[in-house]
Amino acid sequence: MRTPVIAGNWKMHKTVEEAVDFVETIQRSELPGEVETVLCAPFLALPALAEKAKGSKIGIGAQNVHWEEQGAYTGEVSVPMLKAAGVQYVIIGHSERRTYFAETDETVNRKVKAAIAGGLTPIVCVGEVLEERESGQTKQVVQEQVKKGLNGLSSEEMKKVIIAYEPVWAIGTGKASTAEDAEEVISFIRKTVADLFDQQVANEVRIQYGGSVKPENIGTYIAQPNIDGALVGGASLEPASFLKLVEAAAGDRS
Numbered sequence: 681m682r683t684p685v686i687a688g689n690w691k692m693h694k695t696v697e698e699a700v701d702f703v704e705t706i707q708r709s710e711l712p713g714e715v716e717t718v719l720c721a722p723f724l725a726l727p728a729l730a731e732k733a734k735g736s737k738i739g740i741g742a743q744n745v746h747w748e749e750q751g752a753y754t755g756e757v758s759v760p761m762l763k764a765a766g767v768q769y770v771i772i773g774h775s776e777r778r779t780y781f782a783e784t785d786e787t788v789n790r791k792v793k794a795a796i797a798g799g800l801t802p803i804v805c806v807g808e809v810l811e812e813r814e815s816g817q818t819k820q821v822v823q824e825q826v827k828k829g830l831n832g833l834s835s836e837e838m839k840k841v842i843i844a845y846e847p848v849w850a851i852g853t854g855k856a857s858t859a860e861d862a863e864e865v866i867s868f869i870r871k872t873v874a875d876l877f878d879q880q881v882a883n884e885v886r887i888q889y890g891g892s893v894k895p896e897n898i899g900t901y902i903a904q905p906n907i908d909g910a911l912v913g914g915a916s917l918e919p920a921s922f923l924k925l926v927e928a929a930a931g932d933r934s
C-alpha cells in the first residue's frame with residue numbers, strides 16, 4: 681500500500697523563528713506513523729528546521745532548486761546545498777513558479793533529474809488553468825506536463841518521485857476540486873505513468889491532490905483510491921490546522 685504524504689507548502693511565509701516555533705508546537709503532539717509528514721519552507725528556515733526535525737517523523741523540504749551543483753547562477757540554491765542543510769524533499773514546478781518565474785517543463789525535468797541524482801525526493805507539480813479546464817483540455821495538459829517533466833527517468837528513479845496534481849484554479853481560491861474530479865484526473869495521471877514507465881511504477885508512485893485543501897475536506901480526498909495525500913498551502917500555516925490534516929490523512933485511509 682502507498683503511504684500517504686501530507687506536505688505543507690508554506691510558500692513565502694514565516695521567519696526562521698516562526699518556522700522553528702511551528703515545529704516545536706507540532707512536536708508536542710504524537711504524529712501518526714502511517715502518514716509521511718513534510719514541511720516545505722523558505723530557504724532561510726531550512727537548516728534550523730532540519731536540525732529541529734532530526735530523528736522525528738517530520739521531513740523537511742525546499743520549494744525550489746537549481747539543476748546545477750554550483751556556478752554563476754545568482755540567487756539560486758543547489759541540490760548539494762540543500763542536502764548539506766539536512767533537507768530531504770523539494771517541490772519542483774509549482775504553478776506559482778511556472779507563472780511568475782518562467783519555469784517550463786524543460787526546467788522542471790532538469791531539476792527533477794538533479795534532485796533524484798543528489799538524493800532529494802522531488803514533489804513535482806502539474807495542473808491545468810481555468811481556461812484549459814473549461815475547454816476540456818485538462819487531461820491533455822497534465823499528460824504533457826508529466827511526459828515532459830519526467831522525461832528520461834528510469835523506472836527506479838520514477839518510483840522516488842511524488843506527483844502533486846494541483847489545478848491552478850483551485851490554488852488559494854477556496855474553490856477546491858471535488859474529490860471525484862480530482863480522483864478522475866489523478867487516476868488518469870497514474871495511467872499516464874503506467875504508459876510511460878510500467879504498471880509497477882504506476883502502482884507505487886504517490887500522487888497528491890493540492891488546491892484549497894482544509895481539515896474539513898481532506899477526508900474526501902484521502903478516501904479516493906488513487907489520491908495519496910495532499911500538498912497544502914494556506915491550511916498548513918497554523919500548527920493546529922496542519923495537525924488536523926495529518927491526523928485525518930491517517931484516520932481516513934481505507
Ligand SMILES: O=C(CO)COP(=O)(O)O
Nearest residue numbers: 689851852891892913914
Ligand atoms: O499551492 C498549493 C500548495 O502547493 C495550494 O495552496 P492552497 O492550499 O492555499 O490552495
